[in-house]
Amino acid sequence: MNSFSRFVLRYSESNMYLLVENHEALIIDPHKSMEALAVLREKGVKHIHILLTHEHFDHVTGVNWLKEQFNTTVICQKKCAESIAVAKNNRPFVFFPMVEDKTEQEKREIISFFDALPADAIKADITFAEEYDFTWQGHEIKLVSCPGHSPGSTLINFDNIHVFTGDYVIPNTPVILRFPGGDKEIYRKKTLPVLLGMSDDLMMMPGHGEPCLRGSLTYECGCFMKYEN
Numbered sequence: 001m002n003s004f005s006r007f008v009l010r011y012s013e014s015n016m017y018l019l020v021e022n023h024e025a026l027i028i029d030p031h032k033s034m035e036a037l038a039v040l041r042e043k044g045v046k047h048i049h050i051l052l053t054h055e056h057f058d059h060v061t062g063v064n065w066l067k068e069q070f071n072t073t074v075i076c077q078k079k080c081a082e083s084i085a086v087a088k089n090n091r092p093f094v095f096f097p098m099v100e101d102k103t104e105q106e107k108r109e110i111i112s113f114f115d116a117l118p119a120d121a122i123k124a125d126i127t128f129a130e131e132y133d134f135t136w137q138g139h140e141i142k143l144v145s146c147p148g149h150s151p152g153s154t155l156i157n158f159d160n161i162h163v164f165t166g167d168y169v170i171p172n173t174p175v176i177l178r179f180p181g182g183d184k185e186i187y188r189k190k191t192l193p194v195l196l197g198m199s200d201d202l203m204m205m206p207g208h209g210e211p212c213l214r215g216s217l218t219y220e221c222g223c224f225m226k227y228e229n
Contacts (some may be wrong), residue, residue: 004017004205016028018040020045024048027051032063046080047072049073050165051143052076052124053154053155054150055151057114057119057168063084074126075134080154083126085123089199090119090122131145139158142157146191148192149176149177149179158200162202163214168208169204170207172223173188174197200215201215
């Protein structure tokens with residue numbers, strides 16, 4: 001099994017995944033990480049393929065940072081690309097409810113942290129409507145449009161071993177469908193059957209939380225369900 005490194009964005013606990021082979025890197029949902037940068041420099045990386053699971057700010061904030069330092073190819077679903085191409089959409093304002101249960105000092109720290117993150121327009125290089133397949137370093141990668149959490153949400157299958165799920169299949173966490181662009185009916189009709197139909201031996205690589213085997217998750221654990229509010 002390939003060894004992906006995982007880097008976690010402070011406060012939002014968003015996962016960035018990194019794999020380096022033969023001076024090239026594959027990065028899923030980048031954020032700024034000096035630790036990850038050190039790995040890229042040490043490995044002599046010349047080119048990075050950046051894959052996005054969806055358009056929400058905490059999963060795209062490192063794209064332009066990487067573009068400034070490396071040759072990159074950014075791949076994402078078409079609606080994701082349309083959203084991140086507008087700078088204001090990359091601001092974290094819709095996620096401020098995450099601070100509602102925090103102390104005033106914690107609220108200030110969290111808002112200040114996210115307010116300092118870049119919110120520039122992001123340009124994708126390759127987009128797709130439903131599916132996109134390509135080979136990287138001999139690995140077979142398939143991106144499949146799975147809306148519901150957001151219009152541009154995507155599942156990324158790597159060698160039929162790992163599946164990068166973005167904000168789906170987060171252990172013990174119901175799927176959030178209440179953010180702008182979320183759609184309960186589309187999720188139930190299109191995406192939920194895909195999630196429930198995945199093989200038990202696939203390693204789920206969520207956008208938040210710890211990776212786990214699909215077989216360890218049940219419908220009742222909550223990660224396939226919607227929030228009721």
